[in-house]
Amino acid sequence: xxxxxxxxxxxxxxxxxxxxxxxxxxxxxxxxxxxxxxxxxxxxxxxxxxxxxxxxxxxxxxxxxxxxxxxxxxxxxxxxxxxxxxxxxxxxxxxxxxxxxxxxxxxxxxxxxxxxxxxxxxxxxxxxxxxxxxxxxxxxxxxxxxxxxxxxxxxxxxxxxxxxxxxxxxxxxxxxxxxxxxxxxxxxxxxxxxxxxxxxxxxxxxxxxxxxxxxxxxxxxxxxxxxxxxxxxxxxxxxxxxxxxxxxxxxxxxxxxxxxxxxxxxxxxxxxxxxxxxxxxxxxxxxxxxxxxxxxxxxxxx
Amino acid sequence: xxxxxxxxxxxxxxxxxxxxxxxxxxxxxxxxxxxxxxxxxxxxxxxxxxxxxxxxxxxxxxxxxxxxxxxxxxxxxxxxxxxxxxxxxxxxxxxxxxxxxxxxxxxxxxxxxxxxxxxxxxxxxxxxxxxxxxxxxxxxxxxxxxxxxxxxxxxxxxxxxxxxxxxxxxxxxxxxxxxxxxxxxxxxxxxxxxxxxxxxxxxxxxxxxxxxxxxxxxxxxxxxxxxxxxxxxxx
Ligand SMILES: Nc1ncnc2c1ncn2[C@@H]1O[C@H](COP(=O)(O)OP(=O)(O)OP(=O)(O)O)[C@@H](O)[C@H]1O
Ligand SMILES: [Mg+2]
Numbered sequence: 151x152x153x154x155x156x157x158x159x160x161x162x163x164x165x166x167x168x169x170x171x172x173x174x175x176x177x178x179x180x181x182x183x184x185x186x187x188x189x190x191x192x193x194x195x196x197x198x199x200x201x202x203x204x205x206x207x208x209x210x211x212x213x214x215x216x217x218x219x220x221x222x223x224x225x226x227x228x229x230x231x232x233x234x235x236x237x238x239x240x241x242x243x244x245x246x247x248x249x250x251x252x253x254x255x256x257x258x259x260x261x262x263x264x265x266x267x268x269x270x271x272x273x274x275x276x277x278x279x280x281x282x283x284x285x286x287x288x289x290x291x292x293x294x295x296x297x298x299x300x301x302x303x304x305x306x307x308x309x310x311x312x313x314x315x316x317x318x319x320x321x322x323x324x325x326x327x328x329x330x331x332x333x334x335x336x337x338x339x340x341x342x343x344x345x346x347x348x349x350x351x352x353x354x355x356x357x358x359x360x361x362x363x364x365x366x367x368x369x370x371x372x373x374x375x376x377x378x379x380x381x382x383x384x385x386x387x388x389x390x391x392x393x394x395x396x397x398x399x400x401x402x403x404x405x406x407x408x409x410x411x412x413x414x415x416x417x418x419x420x421x422x423x424x425x426x427x428x429x430x431x432x433x434x435x436x437x438x439x440x441x442x443x444x445x446x447x448x449x450x451x452x
Numbered sequence: 453x454x455x456x457x458x459x460x461x462x463x464x465x466x467x468x469x470x471x472x473x474x475x476x477x478x479x480x481x482x483x484x485x486x487x488x489x490x491x492x493x494x495x496x497x498x499x500x501x502x503x504x505x506x507x508x509x510x511x512x513x514x515x516x517x518x519x520x521x522x523x524x525x526x527x528x529x530x531x532x533x534x535x536x537x538x539x540x541x542x543x544x545x546x547x548x549x550x551x552x553x554x555x556x557x558x559x560x561x562x563x564x565x566x567x568x569x570x571x572x573x574x575x576x577x578x579x580x581x582x583x584x585x586x587x588x589x590x591x592x593x594x595x596x597x598x599x600x601x602x603x604x605x606x607x608x609x610x611x612x613x614x615x616x617x618x619x620x621x622x623x624x625x626x627x628x629x630x631x632x633x634x635x636x637x638x639x640x641x642x643x644x645x646x647x648x649x650x651x652x653x654x655x656x657x658x659x660x661x662x663x664x665x666x667x668x669x670x671x672x673x674x675x676x677x678x679x680x681x682x683x684x685x686x687x
Contacts, residue, residue, distance in 0.1 A: 323550075341531075341551050342523045342603070343523060
């Protein structure tokens, strides 16, 4: 067995997993709180990538330091995607909160199509190249065949985000309010928790994570178009379901499982089936664990 | 303090409260008794703003509650320990208590109050870091009441706190309700099917039947009332 090749696939699987995790969290958080599959979530990742692209290009044309450009681009992408995420909930989902779940789901699909076409119209259907802003880490020189600077940056950012997010959810008042709301929103209201605020905050955090993922992966891949959110969105959704939708740890675990399966699958089987592996793992896992890897039965969710 | 004036509350086409009026004065313990489906819980949910009455008004110290969101109502000092306990099963006992004080910011006093609850119900202290869902029914009821008290309410709404509990625990719960009223000046509006125990500690009571109040008197008199004795005391 070629150990080097194996290692390369492993590391690239972890990269995919990181990006999926950043996006899957948004799906699972929103589902945990309002029981909605936010089909438009992938588009927030795409919007983040486009915002990042625009800001980064402007900055790098004006000769600003690439690292600074990347940081500023990421921050603006986070702000922009979060604003969209929060606004989408207020405009497209909140009015439907009391109606059947299907209505909100259809609304979500509508928002997704709207955002894709919105970007298609104002940008182009072609792939646009994303400036390469990621610095080359010199200490990676000996292993550059296996591991790129972009990958390392993706690991670090994902890890930092997950740590911060865990602290937020576990230890802060807002985090406790979020967990309480996802377990019993009426009771949460009886304790004075504003579920509107909790929901907005949930969309904000989820969108911010998606935007970070969007900018990072685009800087690594080097090109984007209006459609990137769709396929990545579906994959991250699969990851969230794999882990047990509504479970935060499950979303992260599911993402890494999916990332690794895809990476090894394309590497050892065939890259023609890249998008098929996701669904194969999904079916296999749900056959044995219908609630997902860390999912709990309907009765006690999240 | 609380004044409900001719409210009608619906669930879709179901007319659950058909023109209810009642009053709770500062410092009182008031019971609302009635059979299953009479509309007791709906009355409490209407006060807390989770089920808005279609017509009628509910005022608390002069402020109209029907226009306020549930969290604003809590902020005025009205908390509810709802039917069915509703503790957060996947939060620890400590976290459940902390959330009871969600609208408070006095961290030090909150800590002291949590210790106070542990004193009241030692089992909660012993199991503070376990998940709420692992508690027995009676223990969950203790947590529900403690959590509601953590808000330092002016008016405490309790929906069937004794339901499904062993007699000795029922007694303990009623004793604590009385104590909170006596020593901490918390006004209590109590919904109960356990009419006997409830009326014993109540200043006044109301009898609710099919969404209408049919009788009201002092607790003492209601306990002697033939109709009440037949229908709710099983005598
Ligand atoms: N969510 C709901 N949807 C539809 N109808 C409801 C709902 N909740 C209560 N009802 C109906 O409203 C009426 C009053 O119910 P409520 O729960 O207030 O009664 P209750 O006096 O609290 O009864 P119990 O002693 O059984 O708790 C009943 O006829 C009940 O079936
Ligand atoms: Mg009831």
